[in-house]
Structure formats: C-alpha cells, structure tokens
Amino acid sequence: MALTQLPPAPLTVTEESEEPSPRSRQRMQESTPAAQAEPQRSPKREEEGPEAARQPQVLQTPLAVAGRRPLTQKRLLSAYDEAEGKAPGGKRLCPESPRDPAAEPCSPPANGLDGTWEAESDGSEAEDQPSDGQSPLSAYERKRLKNITENAKFFAALQLHESAARLQRIATKRRSPVTKSRAKPKKVEEEPVRRRSMRLQRVEPSEIAMPEVFTQPIAEEYPQVPAGPLPMLPEDQMGDSKLTEGLLAVWMSISEVEANEAEKQVPDMERYQDSLNSMVLSEENIRKVVKSRVCSMAIHPSESILFVAAGDKTGQIGLWNVDCRSEEAAHIFIPHNDSVNCMHFSPCNPAHLLSLSSDSLRCGDVTRAVFDEIYRDEEMSCFDFLEYGAATAVVGQWNGAVVMVDRRTPGASAELSADIGFKRTRTVHVHPVHKQYFMAAGSMDVAVYDVRYLKTSKNKPVSSLQGHTKSVASAYFSPVTGHRVVTVCADDKLRVYDTTSLSSTVAALRTIKHNNNTGRWLTRFRAIWDPKQEKCFVVGSLVQPRRIEVFQDTGKLVHTFCNPDCLASACSINVLHPSRNILVGGNSSGRLHVFREETTGLRS
Structure with missing residues (x-):
C-alpha cells in the first residue's frame, strides 16, 4: 500500500519583536543552503526598485520523515527577507535545525487561497523559544509531527510489503493436482463393427474363418x-x-x-x-x-x-x-x-x-x-x-x-x-x-x-x-x-x-x-x-x-x-x-x- 503524499509543509512565521541575535542569525544561515554563501543583490534588481526586490523566490528544503524519503517544502521569500532573514510583515521564519538532521521541520498548513502561511500559537513565548536554543515549533507542528510518526509506526507494524510479497508467492505457486477440476471423459459411443481384411489384421488366410482378434502368432x-x-x-x-x-x-x-532315372x-x-x-x-x-x-x-x-x-x-x-x-x-x-x-x-x-x-x-x-x-x-x-x-x-x-x-x-x-x-x-x-x-x-x-x-x-x-x-x-x-x-x-x-x-x-x-x-x-x-x-x-x-x-x-x-x-x-x-x-x-x-x-x- 502506498502512503498518500502530504502537501508541502508550510513555513512557520512568528512576530518579530526584536532584532535576532548574531548567534541566531548564524544558525539560520547554516540551516539553509542559501546561507552557505551570502547572496549578493543584483544591480538589475536594485534598479528595478523596491517592488522588484520584493518578488517572491521559491526555495525548497527537504522534509525528513521517519521511514520515508525527505519531502520538499516550499518557502516564499522576498529578496529583502532572504537577505535579512525576515518574513513579510515583520514575521520571523522558522529555520531548520542543522544540529539534528532527523528532527522533523515545521510545516504548518496553508490556507490554500492567497498562498500565505499562518501559524497556530497560543501566544506563549515559552512555546516559540525552546530552552535548548533550537528553532521554535508551534503546537500545530508538534501535533503534526506526532501524527506522522504514529502513522509511520502503524504502517510499519502492518507489514504491508511483506504481506504483498507473500501473497504474490502463493499466487504463483503451482496448484495442487487435487484442486484441479478434471474434465469428465467423453462417453465412448459404440461404433459399428467394421469389416477388415485378413491382411490388415495380420492374420494368415485359411479355409476356416478365423476370429477378428488374433492374439497369438x-x-x-x-x-x-x-x-x-x-x-x-x-x-x-x-x-x-x-x-x-x-x-x-x-x-x-x-x-x-x-532311383534309376532315364536320361532327360x-x-x-x-x-x-x-x-x-x-x-x-x-x-x-x-x-x-x-x-x-x-x-x-x-x-x-x-x-x-x-x-x-x-x-x-x-x-x-x-x-x-x-x-x-x-x-x-x-x-x-x-x-x-x-x-x-x-x-x-x-x-x-x-x-x-x-x-x-x-x-x-x-x-x-x-x-x-x-x-x-x-x-x-x-x-x-x-x-x-x-x-x-x-x-x-x-x-x-x-x-x-x-x-x-x-x-x-x-x-x-x-x-x-x-x-x-x-x-x-x-x-x-x-x-x-x-x-x-x-x-x-x-x-x-x-x-x-x-x-x-x-x-x-x-x-x-x-x-x-x-x-x-x-x-x-x-x-x-x-x-x-x-x-x-x-x-x-x-x-x-x-x-x-x-x-x-x-x-x-x-x-x-x-x-x-x-x-x-x-x-x-x-x-x-x-x-x-x-x-x-x-x-x-x-x-x-x-x-x-x-x-x-x-x-x-x-x-x-x-x-x-x-x-x-x-x-x-x-x-x-x-x-x-x-x-x-x-x-x-x-x-x-x-x-x-x-x-x-x-x-x-x-x-x-
């Protein structure tokens, strides 16, 4: 059974209350492939004005799920947000954690209308800022990751692949002769006795009529x-x-x-x-x-x-x-x-x-x-x-x-x-x-x-x-x-x-x-x-x-x-x-x- 592919996880945005610290900015740059080399602003883009600089770019980052290949989630960033690490409207992006590759990235649902991503949060600062210094996860993301993990364990426990292979082997096995349906023999109709010559019967002719079936020479x-x-x-x-x-x-x-013959x-x-x-x-x-x-x-x-x-x-x-x-x-x-x-x-x-x-x-x-x-x-x-x-x-x-x-x-x-x-x-x-x-x-x-x-x-x-x-x-x-x-x-x-x-x-x-x-x-x-x-x-x-x-x-x-x-x-x-x-x-x-x-x- 194939798992249903879930939609790309949305980005998590949080209200930016203050300027991120240098340490946090460094972690954000290391967690994304674009941070390996700081992008340079294109002169053409600067000439086009601030509206062109704010055109969204689509970046894809892998979403790792236990037992599956990493999925890809889309992030919408403007040129300015990409450089500053901020989301439009003063929101802060939830970067991926580079320290724990197995950790599930955040992917809140999209509203499916205007392409923007909303984050569910109870407003507590403790939820958004974990004590270990990692990227904050919303309650929805934590619930979603938990569901994904439980579903993966459930499907692994079902052993669907092993069952499918076993059924395939059983289907290809040769059926037992007992189970085969045997065709009923056709009823042999009695044919009229045909006259056959003694030569075809391999019987030597004689003055007395011999039986048709000759058993012994x-x-x-x-x-x-x-x-x-x-x-x-x-x-x-x-x-x-x-x-x-x-x-x-x-x-x-x-x-x-x-005994004594005359001459011939x-x-x-x-x-x-x-x-x-x-x-x-x-x-x-x-x-x-x-x-x-x-x-x-x-x-x-x-x-x-x-x-x-x-x-x-x-x-x-x-x-x-x-x-x-x-x-x-x-x-x-x-x-x-x-x-x-x-x-x-x-x-x-x-x-x-x-x-x-x-x-x-x-x-x-x-x-x-x-x-x-x-x-x-x-x-x-x-x-x-x-x-x-x-x-x-x-x-x-x-x-x-x-x-x-x-x-x-x-x-x-x-x-x-x-x-x-x-x-x-x-x-x-x-x-x-x-x-x-x-x-x-x-x-x-x-x-x-x-x-x-x-x-x-x-x-x-x-x-x-x-x-x-x-x-x-x-x-x-x-x-x-x-x-x-x-x-x-x-x-x-x-x-x-x-x-x-x-x-x-x-x-x-x-x-x-x-x-x-x-x-x-x-x-x-x-x-x-x-x-x-x-x-x-x-x-x-x-x-x-x-x-x-x-x-x-x-x-x-x-x-x-x-x-x-x-x-x-x-x-x-x-x-x-x-x-x-x-x-x-x-x-x-x-x-x-x-x-x-x-x-x-x-x-x-």
Whole structure:
C-alpha cells in the first residue's frame, strides 16, 4: 500500500519583536543552503526598485520523515527577507535545525487561497523559544509531527510489503493436482463393427474363418523344436497312430522304384509351347498343405505319382500326395522353429528331403521316419548340393557369409565359413556342369565363386554380374548347361546374363520389366528355369487376374498360366517337375495350385 503524499509543509512565521541575535542569525544561515554563501543583490534588481526586490523566490528544503524519503517544502521569500532573514510583515521564519538532521521541520498548513502561511500559537513565548536554543515549533507542528510518526509506526507494524510479497508467492505457486477440476471423459459411443481384411489384421488366410482378434502368432502355438533328430510324426498326432503310414509308404515306394532315372529329353520350342498349353488348373488340384505362407517347395522326381513338399514361414513342412483324393493325402510336420527357406529332394536318393531354416539344416529320411539334423547355426538363408551324391552342400547366411557342410562328418558343425564380402546372401546355386562353381546373390551383388579357392576372408569372385540397383531376391543357372543366369531384382527388373565364359564382369544380356514389388505379406518372387527346357524360366506375377508367367531368355513372354475361377492370389514360389508337364505354385495362405495335363489319371 502506498502512503498518500502530504502537501508541502508550510513555513512557520512568528512576530518579530526584536532584532535576532548574531548567534541566531548564524544558525539560520547554516540551516539553509542559501546561507552557505551570502547572496549578493543584483544591480538589475536594485534598479528595478523596491517592488522588484520584493518578488517572491521559491526555495525548497527537504522534509525528513521517519521511514520515508525527505519531502520538499516550499518557502516564499522576498529578496529583502532572504537577505535579512525576515518574513513579510515583520514575521520571523522558522529555520531548520542543522544540529539534528532527523528532527522533523515545521510545516504548518496553508490556507490554500492567497498562498500565505499562518501559524497556530497560543501566544506563549515559552512555546516559540525552546530552552535548548533550537528553532521554535508551534503546537500545530508538534501535533503534526506526532501524527506522522504514529502513522509511520502503524504502517510499519502492518507489514504491508511483506504481506504483498507473500501473497504474490502463493499466487504463483503451482496448484495442487487435487484442486484441479478434471474434465469428465467423453462417453465412448459404440461404433459399428467394421469389416477388415485378413491382411490388415495380420492374420494368415485359411479355409476356416478365423476370429477378428488374433492374439497369438501361429508359431507360438507349438513348443520349440529341440536340437537333434526328430521322429517323423505329424503335428496333429499325439501318440502312436497310423495316420501317416499310407503317405510315408507312398513316398518310400516311389523313391525306391524311381532311383534309376532315364536320361532327360529336351524338347524343341514348338513342342514345349504345346505342352504348356495343355497344362490347366482345376479345383481338385488346389489344396491347403501348410497353415502359413509358403516360402519353399520341392517336387519328387517320380513319374508315376505326383508328390509335393512345401515349407512355410512357421517351420512347418507339408507333404501332399496330389494323386490321392482322400483326406489322408496331406499331412503337416514341424521339424523347424522358423521359416523353411529352402527345400530339395536328394538328387541321388529321393527318399531324403533336405530342408533349411534360419537355425538348422535337416534331412527327412522316410526309410527311418526321422528328421536328422545335419548342421545347426544361426541366420541361414539357403543351400545347394555341391555334387550329385548330395554329401556336401554350400549354405548361404543372412549376414553375407557362406558355409561348407559335409554330411559325412560326425556332428552338426561346418567344414569352412567364408566371408565373400556380401552384406546379405539370399540364394546360392551350384553350376549344373562345373560343380566347383557356385553363385551367390545378395543385397545388390551377384557373383560366382570357386569353392576350391575359398578362404576364411578376402575371397575374390571369379565373375561378377553387374547392373543391379536394388536388392536381388534370387539368381539361378540354367539347368542343363549353365550358360544362362536369371535374376530377380527389387528394381522391377528381370535380368538374363550370358555365363558361357565366366569373365571378371558380365553385363546383362536381356532386361525385362516386371513388377517385383511383393511387399511385406508376400514371399519374394524367384525366377526358376524349367528343367525340361534350357531357354525358358517361370516367375510369379502381380498382374490381375493372377497368373504365372513363362519367359524365354530373349525376354519374350512364352506362356501365361491363368484361371480366374481357381487362381485368385499371387503364387510367389513355383516348382516344375523335372520330366512331366506339371507346375505347382504356392501362395501366401499355404495353398498349392497344380497345373497339369488334363489327360493325367487320378488315383482314389
């Protein structure tokens, strides 16, 4: 609270009865700043006469109040009174006391009309002349000084400044969360149930309608597969049962009979195109073999019975006897914990099915009904046999390295791990004629290496296939001579290379525009050569209606496998029979589609 500024204290005038003593005049001169040097009368003022000399001058002297800055009071003096120390009319001015600076100067009230100051006095000489010799104070001045002192003490006792500061701090403090008014939550209105596709729900499609809320991935429904050999039992079989005896018996029988195969015959392009036209898809040749997305497939080389194996992303392997129409024609096994990236029937013994996931390489031996563990490691992506006997294999890893594995060596360890300088290795493929050469495809690298000169590190390729600008999904030699290589790249290109002579760098022979943007929910496309035809390869397609395309190495589209009534999804993984006109395509829901000749007989 601010104190109200009082009006300037008036001067005290008293009747002059006699001439002031020299001592009193000296005190008066010392108490005022004008007395420090006696003013000289201006000649101009003397010339103007006594009326000009008596013009009032305004002097200001500080008025000290306890607890406040000194106020200023005005005094009216004429030139004559200033020199003589007298007030007009013979009044004497009340000078300030120079001895006591803290003493309150006199300031009687003004009448506010003519600017003159009147002094209240009871007429006693004792009041005007104190005994100590100081300047006399009137009764009004003493009363006023007393009031000022009492008011100052009263306001000091109120501690207004401290209270204002304390209130300011309280106002700026953060309010307690309890005192905050919480907004009432809005009432959630029940929205109508919206239909969402299974792709948006991240649920793998199936023949049976699945609930909208999918709580667990399919892979977590099963316990982890232990290391070592596993019995060849289907996933729905809890104990000893004869559910799979018929299926495994068929596999064993066709492997024993078909051990000695005749020589492969390569038809000309005209006959080959006629055979492609004779292959059709029907509803009875479509079946869900595994529960999740197909990542790899293998087809048995038997000519009497069509026997297919498929591996999905959860580690399941499905075996399907396509010629059998009963419910027992297909069964699922779980030899792996992770995606089955690569599968091959042994070229010398079709009773052995080798499958690879990211953590293990296993051999399913139908003669002993067991899945043996050949090699165990981490981040494996693919493999291929280094020789016809299938005793040794080259294994690619996701970290870019390649590993040499010999099945004849006891234990599940590798013979050699070689760093070929890749950031990622997705596929490896061995030359069909010169088995010492193998090709690796990775991020943007495709190169051919000689297995005889592999070292642990600093391996140089025999030949590099140039031109890829994005990651490469696959690269394979042509099946008969190895004179061609086809690659699938994420830059929406299929490239064909001439590898007749393995020079240090090889440029693309043909470049085919092809939509390879399979995205997250589809397995990457892999272009594979037809083992019956050296110059043609097969690849999946995203064109509507869905189809599987056959290209010649010149870039020409030779044939399109399409059936809008039966094929409604993209088949990323495809496999061709080595001697029969049969094509099998697998999609992201675990279904297999078999294109075959219409004249082929079916068994009950």
